[in-house]
Amino acid sequence: MPIWLETAIRSICILIGLFVITRILGKKQLSKLSFFEYIVGITVGDIAGTMSVDLGISLQEGITSILIWSLFPVAVARLSLRNKKFRDFVEGNSTVFIKNGKILEENLKREKYTVDELLEQLRKKDVFRVADVEFAVLEPNGDLNVLLKREKQPLTVGDVFPNPPREKEPQTVIMDGMILDEPLATMGLGRGWLKEQLDKQGVAIENVFLAQVDSYGQLTIDLYDDKIQIAEPQEKKLLLAAMKKVQADLELYALQTNSEEAKALYERNAAEMAELVQKVEPLLRN
Amino acid sequence: MTVASQVKQTLASLKGIHAGLQQLALTSQDETAQRTFHEAMLATEEIIADIKDRIGRLEFEEPQYHGK
Structure with a gap:
């Protein structure tokens, strides 16, 4: 077997092996490497590199060494998951x-x-x-x-509005012009609803690059054609405006009418409407 | 525009608000938001009932504008 072929086979096998090992080690390694894990990682890489190039090293020796170096941190991680004292010893204290x-x-x-x-x-x-x-x-x-x-400390929403309206994560319902049925279903909506909303905004599905539904059922879209202007969803703002108008109307009728009874009725309902507006305004404002 | 027709217009807006609130109560994902919208919807129902009542009386008092 020519030397280059042996090197190639070794390298490929070690590459695959390293890939498997990094998968076993998991994501945690990436986010917070302790000094120990850092050293171990470098050493494993070094052993792998030497093994693939230096044909003088037998595969048995190399693989044994690499397994020990890579599986030892896994064992340590397992143990420290269970035992707080061991964890403090391994990972150190703050x-x-x-x-x-x-x-x-x-x-x-x-x-x-x-x-x-x-x-x-x-x-x-x-x-x-x-x-x-x-x-x-x-x-x-x-x-x-x-x-x-x-x-x-920086100002947060909770500091200004004691009970801010909650917001759930938006769902992406159209990607690259394709409808994603699963997120639609999690929002309790269907293709019919989506069609209707797109018609309302006057766009075809094929032209939509990305569409998301927020937690109040409002659809926001991005088109392939960036020259086309699309209006922001207005339903909530219009609803709020309508409520305020009705409230003002009722107050007006209360002033205009001559009948005491009607005046009382209008005033009561105007007050109720004002209360309603106050209650839903935080939810409708954005 | 007569008083009766003005009040009828307000009634129509109220019905629109009722429908909008109902839709939001159904499409909202957050439970507190759902409840707030639902309660608001029920409150508008009461107002609608009151206004309907008033329209009935107005038509009775001004029969010449009935149904306009």
Whole structure:
């Protein structure tokens, strides 16, 4: 067997083997590599590389070594899933750097962190004043996570509107001009409804690149032809406007009528309508 | 436009609102939103009943505008 052929066969087999191994190791490896896992990954790659090129190494030796190097982290991960103490030992503990707005110098020293490095990490989190920080912790993987003081935290929707209307994830119902039936069904809608909505907006399905339905049953579309202008869905806004108009009308009738009884009726209903408008306005506004 | 026909127009808008709320109650995915729309729909039903009542009386008082 020519040398190049042997190298090729080895390389391909090792490639496939490595692919299988990375699949076994899973996604977690990608998101947070501990230092140990990082080293292991490099070593496995190195062994694989040497094995595929260096024909002096027998396959038996190489495969044994690669299996041990790659399966050991899997075993460690399995064990640390079960046992908290073992997990702390393997993955390390987080260290608190700032507590109650005060820097803990002892902990900095223990992690061999200088103040400059701490400031740099804080700046990475867009914090330039240490005084703004309530709590900061160094995670086992080296990230610094920061909790700002309450008055320095960014404003959220919940701060402004105590009970904001909830929003579920939108569903994509048309992709590349093809109707996706499954998401449509999860929204409790059908092809008939979709057709009707598209007709209302005056577009053909073939021309739709992407269409999504939001959690209030509104359809938003993107067309292949970007020159065509499509209006935003207006149903909710129109409904709100109609409600406000009816409320105003009722108030007007209450002022115009001469009959006491009718006046009372109009006023009561106008008040009820105003209450209704207030109740549904947050849901209809966007 | 007579008072009766104005009130009838308002009744028509109310019915439209009723239908819109009903549709939103059915198509919304969130349960609280569904409930809010449903409650609002029921409330409009009461208003519609009141206004219908009033229209009946108006037509009785001004029979010349009946059905217009």
